[in-house]
Amino acid sequence: MGEGAAGMGPRGVGGGAGGWSGGGADGLSGRGAGRWSGAGAERGGVPTVETIAVRAGVSIASVSRVLNGHGARPDTVTRVERAAAELGYVPNAVARSLKGGRTMQVTFAMSDIGNPAYVSMVREIQAVMKAAGYRLLLHSTDADVEDELAVLRSLADRTSDGLVLCPIRITPRHLDALARAARPVVVIGSLPGTPPHGPPVDSVRTDSVTGAEAAVRHLIDTGRRRIAFVNGPADTVPGHNRALGYHTALEAGGLAPDPELITTTDFTVEAGAAALHGLLDARPDIDAVFCANDQLALGSSQTLHARGRSIPDDVAVAGMDDTVLARAGWPPLTSVDLGSAERGRTAAHMLLDRLREPTGIPRAPARREIVMPRLVVRASSAPAAGAV
Amino acid sequence: MGEGAAGMGPRGVGGGAGGWSGGGADGLSGRGAGRWSGAGAERGGVPTVETIAVRAGVSIASVSRVLNGHGARPDTVTRVERAAAELGYVPNAVARSLKGGRTMQVTFAMSDIGNPAYVSMVREIQAVMKAAGYRLLLHSTDADVEDELAVLRSLADRTSDGLVLCPIRITPRHLDALARAARPVVVIGSLPGTPPHGPPVDSVRTDSVTGAEAAVRHLIDTGRRRIAFVNGPADTVPGHNRALGYHTALEAGGLAPDPELITTTDFTVEAGAAALHGLLDARPDIDAVFCANDQLALGSSQTLHARGRSIPDDVAVAGMDDTVLARAGWPPLTSVDLGSAERGRTAAHMLLDRLREPTGIPRAPARREIVMPRLVVRASSAPAAGAV
């Protein structure tokens, strides 16, 4: 729990001056004129510790103490609290941060908030952080490496106390930036090396290789033989891992990989739909499609429907991520739950642990967590009518 | 990074201090204190204007000027920039905010970031704000009125420069809080009254009454007569408006409303599935279902599929919001695009306009924008086989 952090004092917006939209004309010369210009403490403007101090007839130090529950004479407490309530005093969080060195904000950066897998991460991270008294700063990098690096670098501007980063791929520059990050960072994804040797940052990843393998094995086990594969960009970590899992399962199942059955494209519904058209044109005998994520699987399903192929009778379909989309499709999509929500939650907790570490020198060694994938079988991959 | 304390080029945070994760031992005598302990400027710690000033042999004012492009002698500029680069200096945004009164952060608060409709808003708002140099603070209120009010109140803590609020409903307390908001607020949703009289805040809304009406009219026009209605909570603005549209369209089409055809539940897929079971049990002759959002429509579709009703031959289905889910379902869902993305974009721009307003007294009057809904017809509502 965030100790007294986010304004927990006995405050309230009780009877303060009209808000930003209120008309209040205060000709104070202290600072600019307008409503929220922060005029001096004399009369107009936003109340500060000084305003309260004057009103309560105590020093600003006492105001601060009372507001932070640092004990004071009952009498003093009462007067300060009353003054604060009457003026609708709200402490300036920026000033507090400057003094305390903490902003009670953390950043979550991923490539695109439109992706359901990220949505569940955001959701969990926000919930955990909120409970701990932190606010969540969201940053979409549009899968731009420069932007990711910029986020890492901007950690030095003191805007947030830590970062959860979900990079689309890890480059040497990422490793460098991670090593010199000004604040604790937790990476959602695979980092190279093993803790003593790898980059000194905590991370949570899923075992998508195993996940992909499980899905493909399932397709094979249910009688499919000509299993197409619609993958995302091969130079991304997710793309690479899924390909690995696909090939491993194929091999284990005694099936020869066939380049004609494999397409590499973007992680979107449209790309999936297009990919399947190409695949079906080249190999009309496909009896299953394994897709690197649910969007691709949905796109594939649409093409199958559009071309009159029955799912799962003619062609089985399986996706990955088990997002809300998997249950939205028809038939409901078999998918691999890669634990996006759990990864988000875990990452958030790891970051909180770092944030709670005392400033005293020795820092705990980097942690690596792995969330195991879980195959979720739904109707889209039921055994074909005349299957094994 | 743990390996070589030697890898300190003329770059990076703390110029050789190693990042947050740097080990305890840094060969450099230049810095000694903890990573981000913020020691003085003398030797340890993070560089500040003073560190730069000393190194460049100028005053802190010159440093500030150069760094902000306020002109200085070429010679000075060079020295300062070089010193800053060598030390990997990054200005402390908090200190800057305290001085300038602006944080370059804005908040977006909605009930649940898991909802696709909000996702597209977040996405747009994020993009617009990012382009304008603002960071986005995300706040999920879990549809809790107290939390919404808290967000409004917390505007006074100076943490963000403005707020885009998408409340699930507007209570008198909301109006009160909106009126005294400490910073500009843009509401996504319907506000009571008309500008001179309503609350003094900008807002964007959609005309969901007309949208719902269009969807139902479309169902009627395509030959449906027993049109069920699966609505969200009736005490929410969306719920209320959709009910209004439904009834209006029914009346215009000469159909009598039938309580048995109407269910009120939560805005979720599961709720939609359950609702339809009830509806079909009570009225097996339903030939269309109008749902208050895509999640409900998807849930309804699943129940229809599960109970062997063909879509659209037996029953037509229409949803609202036209989220990514509408295209994910099968058959693709007819839906009403309520312009979530556009509302988000508009709200962001309205907020930026406010943020750009000079502090000079007269503030522009509140604006009210309306985004018109657009019916998107897809396969789920194709006319039934033997239809009109």
Add this chain to the structure above:
DNA sequence: GTGAAAGCGCTAACAA
């Protein structure tokens, strides 16, 4: 227990 005072790091008057 309380007040005076010293900054946190930065920008902007105001002088020189």
Add this chain to the structure above:
DNA sequence: TTGTTAGCGCTTTCAC
């Protein structure tokens, strides 16, 4: 052009 200085609003020693 440059340096000195005064804060922004708050927390926190350090004396009393």
